[in-house]
Amino acid sequence: MMTAVEKTTEMHALWQERFERIKKAINLEPVDRPPVIYMGVAFAPRYMGMSIADFCEDPEAALNVTLAAMDKMGGWDGANLPGGGRITPALTSMWLSRLLVPGRDLPSDSLWQVKEAEVLTVEDYDTILNKGWSAFLQEYLPRVIDLHEFMDFVHWNMQNAQRRWELYRDKGYVIVCDAAVNVTIPFEYLCGGRSMTKFFFDLYRMPDKVQAVMDVILEDLLAQIKAAPRPAGIGGTWLGGWRAASAMVAPKLWDRFVWPYYLKLVEALVDQGITPVLHWDQDWTRDLVRLQELPAKKCILNPDGMTDVKKFKELVGDRMAMMGDVPASMLAAGTPDDVHAYVEDLIQTFGGTGLLVCPGCDAPINARPENMQAIVDTVHSHDKVVS
């Protein structure tokens, strides 16, 4: 029977082994097998029998149930993002939109949803230009969330970041996105606040004003990054994109309103010792070649199954790792055989390194547990094969 100290020592050794595997995969060095990374925010409570309302309401319960889900399945090397905290304020902070919350606005065991509406107005562009982004946000946030709820969310994250990181380590799990900064490109904030159609109209009708606003936001984001502490672990940070995807935005707009801002944010994050995890939903295949402009072995692409990862491997595989991309639809509507074949194909495509196997975007609430298990099992079937 192991003592608690012996158990902790064993887990820390396991964490170190997994940490090295993940670091090597990111650095494109040979690995014994690809790391397998958990990502399933809503999957965890459903899998463990917790109501989604409780999951949304209680940050500590959300943390515990996520770890319990990982433990129950076993075999994960780490997590893309840590569990815990409150998901709906987190989403509000990125989408600048009101969230419909289970137990309040929706049935208690249904999934939260973003309410698409024009909350940020054209007149707000002038406010941002005149007062700056942070000052504007203070005025804006009460339109989409109760400020007390939002501040509770912020405080919980600040007060529990280190404890959460250690809790994961004590269980042998490495958190990929563990850096203390969380930003995305101005496009996504504005698109969420304006609503997608209204924002796309703005891009055609008032491009100069939108760009000026984006530049103001960017300065604020760069200052946030500069103030972030240098991370101790993997040091990744989620740098998302969903409506800015290549399939959504015309090239002339993408070249002006999307890519330059990614370049500047990536550069600032890398300068700070942080690894940007380009969490790109939707199809970005058209512009994958632009990833060649990013510093080699300093970023990770984290697509959701819609971007052509074979093309990514061909164009950028010698410069950047890929974390993904088992499609959410396959996890919900496919079979373990489908998942096994998909993961095998990923492993064959990427060869000995540069791959972290992970659900694309996020394993959905109705992912079949046997499909999640198939991800883990397929990766571990290579435990002794790849040297």
Add this chain to the structure above:
Amino acid sequence: MTDQLIKALSDLEEELVLKLVQERLDGGDDPLAILDACREGMAQVGKRYEDGEYYVSDLIMAGEIFKQANAILSEKIQVDTGKKRGTVVMGTVEGDIHDIGKDLVVGLLKAGGYEVIDLGVDVPAAKFVNAVTEHSASVVGLSGLLTTSFDAMKDTIAALDAAGLRPKVKVMVGGGPVNEQVRDYVGADAMGADAQAAVTLCNGWIESVEVA
């Protein structure tokens, strides 16, 4: 001037399109002919999308321009009169409130000459059944962004089947995570990878009926 209007819409020249529509109306042109030119412009937008020249943002902007042109024309005529290509019932399935993709499909179908019964979002299966019956629709479009919408799509198609309507309608599904595997899972006839694909699907189905 007709060619100029078609080209202006195809090139997403918003101000020019609206100016030309107004000028032609003021000049005494037949509003239905102007509407036809706008529809031709939209058809060219769809072609440019299918050719990979245009993207979703362009479709959204084109739809907005067409909508404004329609608003101007509607002062003179009932723009939804005339022969329709067919009737399509559209909606985002129960449990899902996302409407952007669905709205885009609705706009493009209307521009393509279809009568569209838009049931909105979070639509129960029974409402689709009732709408198909009431409007004698030949196509049903089910939209969803959440993976939980898959089961709602499946239930809706089962309800159409239970009501004896399934042999009479084609069902297309679409939305962010919807792919061929999902189409197979829910039992739809086809999957539209994007809004323009939905129009292409309807055109194909209607043409096959017309040929038969």
